[in-house]
Amino acid sequence: MSSRRFPADAVLILLPGGLLLLVLVLPLSLVLAQFITAGDEALALAHSVYYRQVFLFTAKQAALSTLLALIAGTPGAYFIGRCRFPGRRLLKALATVPFVLPPILAVLGFVLLLGNGGLVNDVRRLIFGPDARPWKMLYSMKAIVLVHVFYNFPLTMRIVGDAWATLPLSEGRAARALGAGRIRAFFTVVLPRLLPGFAAAALITFIYCFMSFSIVLVLGGGPESSTLEVEIYRLIKQQLNFSQGAALAAAESVFLLFLLTLYALTDSNLRKTLKDDSLALSLEPPKLLRGVRLAAALAYLIPAALFILGPLATIIGNSFFSRATWISPAAFSFSHWRRLFNFSESVSLGALSRTAVFSLSVSFFTVCAASALGQYAMRYPKSRKYLESLTALPLGISSIVIGTGWLLLLRHVPNHGAFRLAALGAAHSLSALPFCFRIIYGRLKQLSPQVSKAARVAGASALKTLIHIELPLARPALITAGVFAFALSAGELNASLILAPGSFTTLPIAIYRLIGAYNFHSACALGTVLIIICAVAFYLLDRYGEN
Structure with a gap:
């Protein structure tokens, strides 16, 4: 019986696992090989004052963004994990936004809000008169940090909020019975239990901010506000300096893999703590807020909702206005939408259709790979930790670095447009695989083991059991x-800018080019289409993807 089952089980792990290693390990190996053979050029980078400043700026903006994201997200984590009040579900749903919102939309929204002709400066001119000096914040470190906080403080709400929700009631009662006040009980009992959650949120936020690309590319404002990701892109795409680009990519990858290892250890500790706390005899129930505490919760919820939804609402609103000129103000208009769906002006419509077809292909491949890996983890529980570690690797490997590795390989291949598209699809799938694996595996492990046992008794292989029985039962997770x-x-913009052939324009690339041409209203029309896609994903994640 084992001889019949082995080939099907092998397919479940070898096909997606082999492709994952190929897509991830091959380009990384090429980057490292280029770094080793670079020799003197790599040493020159190490002694370069400019690149040391770039590294320090990258680490500085990531650290500052992480600190502010933790500060901004901690009150929300308390309200989510400990309290019941009107709007709690909305606050928890807002914590899902970073998972589905493309960075280029955040950039566009904040440019429209904070630019010289943006909403904030328009309000200032209404209040202080038309001669009021505009508030200049864009194209600086302050703008980069602000958008990073916008993007990442909901992570703190979600991660620390889940840890707060599982605190046992017994420990808090014991501390108060021994005479500890609320503040002392928090620092001696509550805070130590929350530290793994804070550490996990801080590490993953720092990693995301350290790898940030499109936000820094648009809002950095010049070489003094450049990061490693942007410098790798400039060396590879603009200067065609593969030796130095690979050297920077290798150095960044080693540093990020170290951080990812720390995150994996911290996340494992956090899960163990959450599991132990959830098995406690009694958990502290959420408190129903009234009076001053309810007002405090709403005072946090309303600005948080405006901070998250404001840039998106600005994008949607601007898509319905014509561009202001010296002789006519902006006016309500559908012109950008008509241009978007005008077949004679095929750039926007072509970008939309290409994005739809390409993303559907990526989605299908990723779900198939995640389903196979999830089923294998179900059949062999001891493999779960290894598979989780393997699928989590893309979280700490930049798509810019992956794209650099593929370019190192494909630059020697003639007529490589199709190969670059395949590599781009693999890079996109790699970015989504860690999340899809957790979503699908989380649903599969909720199925009764008797189902698969009955199928095996009836003679079904592991592959047939997965396709005909388990996946239909896990349909909501597959859709999500x-x-x-x-x-x-x-x-996705990062890998697309590196790998996409010149004729292959996606929605994010089109939006990025429109922003560069200061054609913000057309960018908003395309951005609204992308927001609709993200809204559907947000709804499904909020409804089915709780775990």
Whole structure:
């Protein structure tokens, strides 16, 4: 019986696992090989004052963004994990936004809000008169940090909030019975239990901010506000300096893999703590807020909702206005939408159709790979930790670095347009796989083991059991993972700028080029389409992807 089962089980792990290693390990190996053979050029980078400043700026903006994201997200984590009040579900749902929102939309929204002709400066001119000096914040470190906080403080709400929700009631009662006040009980009992959650939130936020690309590319404002990701892109795409680009990519990858290892250890400790606390005899129930505490919760919820939804609402609103000129103000208009769906002006429509077809392909491949890996983890529980570690690797490997590795390989291949598209699809799938694996595996492990046992007794192989029995029962998770992978691929810009052939324009690339041409209203029309895609993914994640 084992001889019949082995080939099917082998397919479940070898096909997606082999492709994952190929897509991830091959380009990384090429980057490292280029770094080793670079020799003197790599040493010159190490002694370069400019690149040391770039590294320090990258670490500085990531650390500052992480600190502010933790500060901004901690009150929300308390309200989510400990309290019941009107709007709690909305606050918890807002914590899902970073998972589905493309960075280029955040950039566009904040440019429209904070630019010289943006909403904030328009309000200032209404209040202080038309001669009021505009508030200049864009194209600086302050703008980069602000957008990073916007993007990442909901992570703190979600991660620390889940830890807060599982605190045992017994420990808090014991501390108060021994005479500890609320503040002392918090620092001696509550805070130590929350530290793994804070550490996990801080590490993953720092990693995301350290790898940030499109936000820094648009809002950095010049070499003095450049990061490693942007410098790798400039060396590879603009200067065609593969030796120095690979050297920077290798150095960044080693540093990020170290941070990812720390995050994996911290996340494992956090899960163990959450599991132990959830098995406690009694958990502290959420408190129903009234009076001053309810007002405090709403005072946090309303600004948080405006901070998250304001840039998106600005994008949607601007898509319905014509561009202001010296002789006519902006006016309500559908011109940008008509141009978007005008077949004679095929750039926007072509970008939309290409994005849809390409992202559907990525979504299908990612769901198939995640389903196979999830089923294998179900059949062999001891493999779960290794598979989780393997699928988590893309979280700490930049798509810019992956794209650099593929370019190192494909630059020697003639007529490599199709190969670059395949590599781009693999890079997109790689970015979505960690999340899709967790979504699908989380649903599969909820199925009764008797189902698969009955199928095996009836003679079904592991592959047939997965396709005909387990996946139909896990349909909500498959839909959620598929839409999530589609939204991630549709909004991905980093790898697309590196790998996409010149004629292959996606929605994020088109939006990026429109922003560069200061054609913000047309960018808003395309951005609204992307927001609709993200809204569907947001709804499904909020409804089905709780775990």
